[in-house]
Amino acid sequence: MKVTKDTVVKFHYVLKTAEGDVIEDSSKSDPIALLFGHKNMIQGVEDALEGKEAGEEFSVTVNPENGYGEYLEEAIQRIPAKHLQGAKTWKPGMVGVVNTEQGQRQVTVLKVGKFMITVDTNHPLAGQVLNFDINILEVRAAEEEEISHGHAHGVGGHQH
Ligand SMILES: [Zn+2]
Known part of the structure; x- marks a missing residue:
């Protein structure tokens, strides 16, 4: 077959x-x-x-x-820390989850601030x-x- x-x-x-x-x-x-x-x-x-x-x-x-997909610079975003799920404390390189209108999305943490976290929403590949x-x-x-x-x-x- x-x-x-x-x-x-x-x-x-x-x-x-x-x-x-x-x-x-x-x-x-x-x-x-x-x-x-x-x-x-x-x-x-x-x-x-x-x-x-x-x-x-x-x-x-x-x-x-x-x-x-292509790597998009605009896919790097700052989001409120409370919107990032998967761990209590974050470090660059960790992968977390955010809820979007298209469902859950994996993101890679780039930079961690007190209230805001910079994440890369591009697929890792x-x-x-x-x-x-x-x-x-x-x-x-x-x-x-x-x-x-x-x-x-x-x-x-x-x-x-
Ligand atoms: Zn089934």
Whole structure:
């Protein structure tokens, strides 16, 4: 079976920077179970997976526009400290959560003041060219319930 809309693809991946430094390696945990065609994964990886089958191994380079977006200077903002959730005291480099109109968002702390904190709301991988080594383990038709939920169930997916 080929990867197409409404299939669940199970895969391992190694994510590296353009320089070859490993950022993430899924082989240390469960494989990813992805409900394909539901925008659960960055565009560059979805494009590369489409039409592939179990047993295929390949690499793909993803540019920011098909990845986590360009790095935006205006995404650096000062927010009231009380709006930042996840820790009691903050230091530069820590990651916190803010509630926005689009839902919860992870932000990186840049500078800590008494009442205001400067945060970077760019995705940590924004602006980076990324390399993925992908190893497809399994491709199966999605269950009706998975399609209605918009995500895969079972190992590597949502456990309800
Ligand atoms: Zn579900």
